[in-house]
Amino acid sequence: MDFTINTERLSKRLSELAEIGKIGETGVCRLALSKEYKEGMELVRTWMEEAGLSTRFDHFGNLIGRLEGKNPDAPAVMLGSHIDSQPYGGRYDGTIGVLGGLEAVQTMIENDIVPESPVEVISFCDEEGHRFGVGLFGSRGILGQLEPGELERADENGVTRREALIEFGADPDKFHESEYNPDNIAYYLEMHIEQGPKLQEQDQPIGIVSGIAGPRWLSVILDGFAGHAGTVPMNMRRDALAGASEIITSFNSIVKTDSDAPSVGTVGNLQVFPNGRSIIPEKVEFTIDLRDTDQARRDDYERKLRDSVKEISEKHGLDYKITDDGGTSPKECSREIMTIMSEESESINLAPPVLMSGAFHDASHMADACDMGMIFVRCKDGISHNPAEYSTDEDIAAGTELLYKAMLRLVKN
Numbered sequence: 001m002d003f004t005i006n007t008e009r010l011s012k013r014l015s016e017l018a019e020i021g022k023i024g025e026t027g028v029c030r031l032a033l034s035k036e037y038k039e040g041m042e043l044v045r046t047w048m049e050e051a052g053l054s055t056r057f058d059h060f061g062n063l064i065g066r067l068e069g070k071n072p073d074a075p076a077v078m079l080g081s082h083i084d085s086q087p088y089g090g091r092y093d094g095t096i097g098v099l100g101g102l103e104a105v106q107t108m109i110e111n112d113i114v115p116e117s118p119v120e121v122i123s124f125c126d127e128e129g130h131r132f133g134v135g136l137f138g139s140r141g142i143l144g145q146l147e148p149g150e151l152e153r154a155d156e157n158g159v160t161r162r163e164a165l166i167e168f169g170a171d172p173d174k175f176h177e178s179e180y181n182p183d184n185i186a187y188y189l190e191m192h193i194e195q196g197p198k199l200q201e202q203d204q205p206i207g208i209v210s211g212i213a214g215p216r217w218l219s220v221i222l223d224g225f226a227g228h229a230g231t232v233p234m235n236m237r238r239d240a241l242a243g244a245s246e247i248i249t250s251f252n253s254i255v256k257t258d259s260d261a262p263s264v265g266t267v268g269n270l271q272v273f274p275n276g277r278s279i280i281p282e283k284v285e286f287t288i289d290l291r292d293t294d295q296a297r298r299d300d301y302e303r304k305l306r307d308s309v310k311e312i313s314e315k316h317g318l319d320y321k322i323t324d325d326g327g328t329s330p331k332e333c334s335r336e337i338m339t340i341m342s343e344e345s346e347s348i349n350l351a352p353p354v355l356m357s358g359a360f361h362d363a364s365h366m367a368d369a370c371d372m373g374m375i376f377v378r379c380k381d382g383i384s385h386n387p388a389e390y391s392t393d394e395d396i397a398a399g400t401e402l403l404y405k406a407m408l409r410l411v412k413n
Contacts, residue, residue, distance in 0.1 A: 001348060001349065001394075001397075001398065001401070003397055003401050004107055004111075004401060004404060004405075005103050005104065005107045005397065005400050005401055005404055006103065006106075006107065007393065007394075007397040009103065009106075010099060010100065010103045010393075010396065010397065010400060011393045011396075011397075013047060013099050013102075013103075014091065014092070014095060014096065014099055014393075014396070016043070017040055017043060017044070017083065017091070017095055017099065018091035018095075020036055020039050020040045020043065021034075021036035021037075021039075021040065021085065023088070023387065024387050025387075026090065026091065026387045026388070026389075026390070027088060027089065027090065027091075027386075027387025028085045028089050028090060028091050028387075029085060029086075029087050029088065029089065030083065030084055030085040030089075031084060031085070031087065031128075031130060031131045032061070032084040032125055032126030032128065032130075032131050032132070032137070032164075033061055033125065033126065033131070033161075033164040033165060033167070033168045034131070034164075037083070037084055037168075038168055040083050041057070041063050041083065041123060044063060044083065044098060044099070044102070044123055045057075045063055045065075047099075047102060048063075048065035048102060048121065049065075051065070051102060051105065051106035051109060052067065052106070052109050053065035053066055053067050053102075053105065053121065054066050054067075054068075057168075057169060057170070058142070058170070058177075058178035059165070059170040059171050059172065059174045059175050059177060059178040060125055060137065060138045060141035060142060060165075060170065060175065060178055061125030061126065061137070061138060061165055061168050061170050062122055062123065062124050062125050062138040062141070062142065062178070063122065063123040064120055064121070064122050065102065065105075065120065065121040065122075066118060066119070066120045066121075067105055067108075067109065067115065067118065067119045067120075068118050069114065069115040069116050069117040069118045069119065069411065070114055070115070070116050070117075071116055071117060072118055074116065074117035074118065074186070075117060075183065075184050075185055075186035075370075076117060076118040076119060076120045076184060076185055076186060077115070077117055077118070077119050077120070077186055077187045077189070077407060077410045077411050078119075078120045078121075078122055078185055078187065078188045078189070078366070078370075079097075079100075079101030079104060079105065079119070079120070079121050079122070079188075079189045079190070079191075079403065079407060080097060080098060080101055080120075080121060080122035080123060080124060080188070080190060080362065081094045081095070081096070081097025081098050081101070081123070081124065081127070081190050081191070081192060081361070081362060082094035082095075082097070082098065082123060082124045082125070082126075082127035082128070082138070082362060083095050083098055083123050084125065084126055084127060084128050085128060086128055086130050086385045087130060088385070088386065088387065089128075089385055089386070089387070089389070090383075090384060090385070090386060090387055090388070090389025090390070091389070092193045092377075092379065092384075092389055092390070092391050092396075093192075093193060093195070093384055093385065093389060094127060094128075094192070096191055096192065096193060096377060096391065096396050096399070096400075097190050097191045097192050098121070098122075098123045100191045100396065100399060100400040100403055101121045101189070101190075101191070101403065102121050103400050103404075104400060104403050104404035104407050105119055105121055105407070107404055108404070108407070108408065108411075113408065115411035115412070116411055116412055117186060117411050119407070119411055122138075124136075124137075124138035124139045124362045125137055125138035125141075126138060127139070127361070127362055131155045131164075132150075132153040132154070132155060132161045132164075133153055133219075133325065134147070134150060134153065134217070134325055134326055135360070136328070136360065136362060136364065136365055137150070137161075138362070139362035139364075139365040139366055140365050141175065141178065141179070142178060142179055142180045143179070143180065143182070143365055143366075143368060143369055144179050145365060145368070146175075147326055151165075151172055180369070182368075182369035182370065185366075185369050185370040186370060186371070186410070187334070187337065187370055187371050187372070187373070187410045188363060188366035188367075188369075188370050188371070188372045188373075189337070189372075189373050189374070189375075189403060189406060189407060189410075190361055190362065190363045190366075190372075190373075190374050190375075191374070191375040191376075191377065191399050191400065191403050192361055192374060192375075192376060192377070193376070193377050193378075193379040193384060193389070193391050194207065194355070194376040194377065194378060194379055194382065195358075195359045195379065195382065195384035195385075196355075196358065196359075196379075196382045197381060197382030198353070198355055198382075199353070199355070199376060199377075199378035199379075200378055200379075200380065200381065200382065202353055204350075204351075204352060204353055204378065205350070205377070205378050205394070205395040205398045205399070206345075206350065206352045206375055206376060206377055206378065206395065206398050206399045206402060207352045207353050207354065207355040207375070207376040207378075208333075208338055208341045208342060208345075208352045208353070208354050208355070208373075208374075208375065208376075209333050209354075209355055209356070209357050209373070209374035209375070209376055210332070210333055210338065210354045210355065210356055211293060211330060211331060211332040211333055211356055211357070212328075212330065212331045212333075212356075212357040212359075212360060212361060212363060212364045212367075212374070213262065213264075213291045213292055213293045213330055213356065213357060213358045213359075213360070214291065214292065214293070214295065214298060214327060214328045214329045214330035214331070214360075214364070215289060215290070215291045215327045215328060215360045216288075216289075216290040216291070216298055216302055216327040217287070217288065217289055217290075217324075217325035217326055217327045218287070218288040218290075218302075218305075218322055218323065218324060218325055219285065219286070219287050219288070219322070219323040219325055220244075220247065220285070220286055220287075220288060220309060220320065220321070220322055220323075221283070221284075221285045221320065221321040221322075221323070222240040222243050222244055222247075222283065222284045222285075222313060222318045222319070222320050223240060223282070223283050223318060223319040223320070224237075224238035224239055224240035224243070224280070224281065224282050224283070224316065224317065224318045224319075225237075225238040225280070225282055225317075226274060226279050226280055226281070226282035227279070227280040228278065228279070228280070229277070229278045229279060229280055230278065232280060237280055237316075238280075238316060238317040238318060239280050239281055239316060240272075240281045240282055240283050240284040240316075240318055241272055241281035241284050242281075242316060243284070243312055243313055243315075243316035243318045244270070244284040244286055246312045246315075246316075247308055247309055247312050247313075248267050248286070250305075250308040250312065251265055251267065251288065251305055251308065252265065254301050254304045254305055254308070255290065255301060257301070258297070261292070261294070261297060262292065262293050262356065262358065263290075263291070263292045263294075263297060263298070263301065264290075264291050264292075264358060265288070265289065265290045265291075265301070266288075266289040267286050267287060267288060267289075268287055268289055269286060269287045270284065270285070270286040270287075271284065271285045271286070272284050287325075288305065290302060290305070291358060291360075292330065293330045293356055294330065295329055295330055298330075306322060309322060328360060328364040328365060331363070331364050331367040331368075331372070332367070333363075333367075333372055333373050333374060334371035334372055334373050336371060337371055337372070337373030337406065337410070338354070338373060340373075340406050340409045340410070341373060341375065341402060341406050344402055344405035344406055344409065345402060347405065348398070348401055348402065348405070350398065350402070352375075352402075355376055357374065357376070359384075361374065373406065375399050375402055375403055375406075376399075377391050377395050377396055377398075377399040378391060378392075378395045379391045
């Protein structure tokens with residue numbers, strides 16, 4: 001394939017950014033608002049300015065690069081993703097969307113194409129949500145969708161998000177200055193690795209996303225009573241871990257109710273207190289991640305889960321608390337953008353399949369403000385959130401080429 005974009009420059013930037021927060025040979029740990037995150041964002045900012053974009057950091061920790069159009073008052077076309085990672089992450093998750101978006105805009109500039117409308121490339125803060133427990137922070141922030149108490153959420157070292165933002169250079173008291181009027185955003189495009197195996201199974205380098213499953217996040221706390229593991233009879237115990245185990249098993253059964261549905265449920269974090277071999281567990285905390293493309297079905301599964309927590313807690317003599325950690329509703333991609341991507345794919349001799357996204361992305365929230373579209377790039381064995389995560393330079397270039405061509409169509413509207 002003959003590429004318009006500079007594939008060598010894109011590959012070099014991906015490799016250079018991967019050195020910041022590098023773990024092992026191929027992994028990355030670049031947690032939101034960390035020292036490594038700031039270093040990475042500063043590097044991306046340098047590349048944005050070299051490309052000819054004006055840049056700024058907002059008070060949510062986002063980095064925005066902007067190119068004015070012939071009509072600077074027109075709603076902007078926005079391209080973006082994130083560069084923060086999981087603690088045991090890979091180098092492609094999020095970063096190809098930011099650097100691919102920058103490459104698309106830089107290619108446009110180098111070809112002396114002046115867009116009708118402004119174009120922005122944004123690197124959103126804390127898409128992953130690992131450090132403070134709730135993700136999509138930057139994209140929710142610019143749309144005024146943050147939940148009460150988010151700034152006081154603390155990481156494992158006791159650092160609150162408020163403190164981390166201030167250390168980064170942001171001012172949480174000025175969030176309102178960084179919020180967008182949705183009328184000022186026309187389109188949002190995001191390129192991302194698939195994080196699943198379907199493109200590899202179909203031997204396709206890229207795919208066009210039709211919609212994004214909505215994740216629902218909850219935390220469950222169970223309180224029982226600690227006792228000696230050798231002396232307290234089984235029928236007298238208030239074992240929080242036994243109750244948690246039963247709830248988790250019930251949750252898995254609930255999500256498997258419809259075997260043909262794309263519903264998925266995960267308990268990804270579990271903490272036990274006092275966590276001793278010879279002590280009956282007194283307190284257990286665990287997280288719930290429930291995702292579905294059907295809002296009504298997801299709501300039904302959540303109701304059944306809550307009923308199960310209540311019933312099983314009573315059975316084991318436990319007190320319980322369910323905390324709402326937010327989430328997003330399922331979102332559909334713009335049919336206009338999907339059509340443009342399909343048409344432009346033909347011009348580069350590709351026929352991308354149409355896929356649903358089971359993973360959430362910043363695009364989930366951007367769809368609340370504007371027409372949204374996504375491009376998926378094949379990743380080896382569908383592996384992500386793991387140092388083994390891998391996409392070839394050629395596949396990333398193909399996705400970026402489509403991103404570039406789709407962007408050109410949109411900025412001329």
